[in-house]
Amino acid sequence: MPDKKIIGLEKNVFFTGLVSFFMDFSSEMIYPLVPIFLSSVLGVNKSIIGLIEGIAESTASLLKVFSGWFSDRIGRRKIFMLAGYGISTLSRPIIALSALWGHVLVFRFIDRFGKGIRGAPRDAIIAESTPIKDLGRSFGFHRGMDTLGAVAGPAVAFILLSFFTGNYRLVFWLSIIPGMLAVMVIVFFIREKSQGAKGSRGQVNVPGNRDSNPRILEPLDPRSFDWHFKAFVAIATLFAIGNSSDVFLILKATNTGIEETLIPVIYLCFNLVYALTAMPAGILSDRIGRKRIILAGFILFGFIYWGFANASEQKHIWGLFLLYGVFMGLTEGIQKAYLGTIIPEKFKATG
Template sequence: MRKSTVFIVILGIVSLFADMTYEGGRGITGPFLAFLGASAFMVGFAAGFGELSGYLVRFLSGYISDRTGRYWLITFAGYLINLLAVPLLAFAGNWQVAVLLIILERLGKGLRTPPRDAMLSYASYDMGHGAGFGLHEALDQIGAVAGPLMVFIVLASGGGYREGFLVLLAPATIAIAVLVTGYLMFPRPSELEASGEIDYRDFRGAYWLYLASVCFVALGYADFPLIGYHLGVRSVLDPSNIPIIYALAMLTDALSALVSGRYFDRYGFRVMALAVLVSMFYAPLSFLGGSWAAVMGAVLWGVGMGAQESVMRAAVSAFSSPERRGSAYGTFNTIFGVAWFSGSLIMSYLYGLSVPGLVAFSIITQSAALVILLGLEGFRSAG
């Protein structure tokens, strides 16, 4: 096995156990906040502002990573904050403290994402950026499936939300241990990318079209805590079954990432356009249907997330030079985060006014993204 592949697998295993931690927690944050007395708007605000904070810090994190070359140091700091905030939710006595910890967890994730993705982009040069990020996301999502299942077992065994958060300390510890192993084996991951003759300035026009499509995707994609809140308060599903639905979405995410990443290297943005077309129907199924519709909605939601986490990240590597890779990921994630936060607030507000209005907003924005992606593929082909 090539060194670059080994490196991707190691970071994938780190993400596997990290996702067990924070995705296991996210599967119940919506119902947990409702249990503590938070409103639907506050649930959406916590999820949205947490994402916004995490994405805004990525701009600074990516810039500092490139300027200092301290990719590993910033990655370690981010993982520690990201992972320890989750089990601490077990000790939250009110929804205000819980919201603060949710935001802190997102900040930690935001801090470590640009330097980690830059290191992944170096390693995925040989196999193809789409395939490399797809492999990483697939390993990542194994943890995203296992985490909610761990929490489900705790709840099904008679435990409460607090016990569910506390058990997630175990995978958090393993993630940090594997991350240390990765550093010891690959202290300079930038050496994994071969030098090339690509003139990245040729991609500037397409890059702005790409960012426009990313904004519309983010605007219309509901965060799962709002979906989980809806399924719980409207009694569409028993609260103990919501983590199972989330685990199903994460499993679909993993499969979608592998397929989308692999075919992106061959067919370009048509793959992302197809994923948007398929996944845009998650909203009517999740928010307007019954229990079986909620299951199908979770599957389609996972299809879209898998494509976003593989293709959208891989494309940044194709648009940016190696020495500015951290900044490129930081900028991309900041723009994506602002759009995600805006969409979370809008959809949370619409949820209180009209659930069909929320669904219409989601479909319209995803349709706009689809049109731009098809235009982007035409731009790419012409170039």
């Protein structure tokens, strides 16, 4: 007898979306305030801010591959999710107590370390719990919930700063609460697929028993992936090299005269558009093809960054952030859904 669904989604998909809602609620209470906190409170220049973000994001990107590969080898997803979300939540007091930019660097490193651990196994749980025909819908829902949390976070931060002007540390402390809720949902509601359960391709997923699963011992060999996967990774890597951290877009906003207290509102609007775009884009990608939607997103991205480079008025910044939300909705979840169709089953989390 099939498991009951929640709003038409597999239970794991729904609860994974709820986890991401709470964690992004927590993260986005902090993230848009970090460059302002560094520059106005700690007096850090832009080059140091860039260094912090570069280390943080590269940490997440590298760890995502290795945590996914290790998750594939041992056949376990939930433990990596729990560790990743738990580590990120426990990093919050570091920035709340920080007095030097080095403390913020440690916070960002640990926070992104947690993100790097949890991302690929979490996506694998979604892919393994979903019929292949519904992958776009499931990842679109997940990204939508993720981004609704990213709307709630800046909204709460803005409200708090409206009452407690300049008290960034209070916001950082309170961000622990939604992070803990995310961890609790993982503990009580996320369920690993049992040994021999079928995945999104109708193939047998990675069992948890090493003795009955000899392929666990296989190394990560590039020859295991076909040219579709390699081409996609090459394109995504080239795109990532040309992309910059969002903190520089935030600093660009302040340079045009937008008040610091309005930065959470800008980020709220960006994430709201992202949330409203993600699931419809996912459903559309299931119908007309995921590559077409991703390509449209990449083209839009080029226009957006050209706009940021030339923007000189506040209204331009507001409009560009809204378009940036559309771009994220067109690409983030759909790229993962596309990977779910081209990556070998035995490396589901590695990808």
